[in-house]
Amino acid sequence: MKFIKNILSDMHHGIVKHYMLFICPVVLATIVSADCVKKINVFLKFEKNVPAENSFGDIWFCIYGGMEKYIPTQDNPFKFPVIWTTLFVICALLVLIYPTKDMLGMGSHVIVAGGSRAKWWFSKVIWNISATVIYHGMVSINIMITCLVVGIRIRPGLNMNLQNSIYELDNLNEFYMKSTIPAAIFILPVLISVAMNLFQMTLTFFMNPNYSFMISCFLMIAAAYMLNPVMIYNYAMPLRYTEIYSLGIKYQYGFVAALAIGVLSVVIGYLRFLKYDIIKKEDN
Amino acid sequence: MVTIEVKNFTKIIRKNTVLENISICMKSGTIYGFQGINGSGKTMLMRSIIGLIHGTSGSILINEKELGKEIEFPDSIGFLLENPAFLDGYSGMENLKMLTRLQGNLSEENLKKLLERVGLAGAGKKKYKKYSLGMKQRLGIAAAVMENPDILILDEPMNALDTEGIECVKQLIAEQKERGALVILSCHDTDILIHLSDEIFKLENGHIKEHIIAGGDDE
Numbered sequence A: 001m002k003f004i005k006n007i008l009s010d011m012h013h014g015i016v017k018h019y020m021l022f023i024c025p026v027v028l029a030t031i032v033s034a035d036c037v038k039k040i041n042v043f044l045k046f047e048k049n050v051p052a053e054n055s056f057g058d059i060w061f062c063i064y065g066g067m068e069k070y071i072p073t074q075d076n077p078f079k080f081p082v083i084w085t086t087l088f089v090i091c092a093l094l095v096l097i098y099p100t101k102d103m104l105g106m107g108s109h110v111i112v113a114g115g116s117r118a119k120w121w122f123s124k125v126i127w128n129i130s131a132t133v134i135y136h137g138m139v140s141i142n143i144m145i146t147c148l149v150v151g152i153r154i155r156p157g158l159n160m161n162l163q164n165s166i167y168e169l170d171n172l173n174e175f176y177m178k179s180t181i182p183a184a185i186f187i188l189p190v191l192i193s194v195a196m197n198l199f200q201m202t203l204t205f206f207m208n209p210n211y212s213f214m215i216s217c218f219l220m221i222a223a224a225y226m227l228n229p230v231m232i233y234n235y236a237m238p239l240r241y242t243e244i245y246s247l248g249i250k251y252q253y254g255f256v257a258a259l260a261i262g263v264l265s266v267v268i269g270y271l272r273f274l275k276y277d278i279i280k281k282e283d284n
Numbered sequence B: 001m002v003t004i005e006v007k008n009f010t011k012i013i014r015k016n017t018v019l020e021n022i023s024i025c026m027k028s029g030t031i032y033g034f035q036g037i038n039g040s041g042k043t044m045l046m047r048s049i050i051g052l053i054h055g056t057s058g059s060i061l062i063n064e065k066e067l068g069k070e071i072e073f074p075d076s077i078g079f080l081l082e083n084p085a086f087l088d089g090y091s092g093m094e095n096l097k098m099l100t101r102l103q104g105n106l107s108e109e110n111l112k113k114l115l116e117r118v119g120l121a122g123a124g125k126k127k128y129k130k131y132s133l134g135m136k137q138r139l140g141i142a143a144a145v146m147e148n149p150d151i152l153i154l155d156e157p158m159n160a161l162d163t164e165g166i167e168c169v170k171q172l173i174a175e176q177k178e179r180g181a182l183v184i185l186s187c188h189d190t191d192i193l194i195h196l197s198d199e200i201f202k203l204e205n206g207h208i209k210e211h212i213i214a215g216g217d218d219e
Helices: A002-014 A016-046 A056-064 A082-094 A097-101 A106-114 A117-150 A160-167 A183-203 A209-225 A232-236 A251-274 B042-050 B092-103 B108-117 B133-145 B163-178 B190-196
Strands: B003-013 B016-027 B031-035 B057-062 B077-080 B151-155 B182-186 B199-204 B207-213
Touching (some): A016 A082, A056 A082, A056 A117, A056 A160, A082 A183, A082 A209, A082 A232, A106 B077, A106 B092, A117 A183, A232 A251, B016 B057, B042 B057, B092 B133, B182 B190
Parallel strands (some): B031 B182
């Protein structure tokens, strides 16, 4: 019962009371969706001979697509995917402060009243997962609303000609040219985000939360720079899946990686928190 | 009846010994005063008894159960650690309600009485962020005593309080002792500490320098 109360308290204080923060994904998705619709219109105007059925999947890709593999050459400077990075950075930032802030002051009363460190930690895990899913859910709902408003079909299709004109892609795998995208591809970036946010939360027990956030940002940029399965955020960039990019990575492995990182983060965080001194840094 | 037994308790943080070989026995219905300058280890010892800090060596037993091994936190404890911190966007009443929901669920009527008791009768609906330092302190004290805990830990409860507030807290502490609580108190004002405490532990650089029993001999 106390655990349920802990969770409800976290949902209330970590999400409901911070509802303003959840406006960020709405604003971001609105701006990018509008821009994408504009690009679609330009595309339709100039590419009249190309089959052009656009859908929810196209706008979703504009936000979540990420970038193709970066090949460093003299005339190809590295440009990180601004929209994709902003999306994941805001999400990581959103779940950064609350757990550490909630551990001190009033939070220490909550931990003691809960009677168990495990309850507090698992409540924070559930909160973290929920906040991340709500964040990405709001982006998707916003895209759906955009589709409804401008009359684009809400189906998981992908118009590769359109994507090609937006991203100027090379090495395209044209399998999905006229096909629908599996639901798994829509889910994986969210799962990676959940796993990495849990990882970030666990890191805050080992270092200052600002540093753990910087590590998250570094991992995002490193993944954008380097197409490598070890760089976990690659699995959050659908443009790098073999289904889209023939030299890319198999997205199926991303589920295993997300699960492994998520579970390990939760277990390590739990073991660490059992022995963690709940104390202000300046008291040390 | 509750007992706290601190046995050879040592805490080292980043090679800095903040508590060294502390051994104390405490029991219900008694007020224990912790005295010492800033950094002497009072707050660390209090945090350790609450269960927020784990010792490097030694043990703390609450009713003969080892803290951190057999139990994570004492069953019934209320505390105020230095500066109280509540949720800014909530009123004093809402903050107490939130805490009591997790602990025992006191009625709104009881919470109102408690707020009156600590001198916050008219400020229950005011947002916490608009509270003065003294009001925050009073709310912190209310939160500590509201569930009538078996163990009450008050770290500098007189901070930022006016004369009337100090009298109110002194009376509250005496009442807690009367009903059988084990009270641990720290206070920079030696006169108040001597007046309230049955036993005083003087801490210096993480050691217990002196143990004074009211009306008795020094140890």
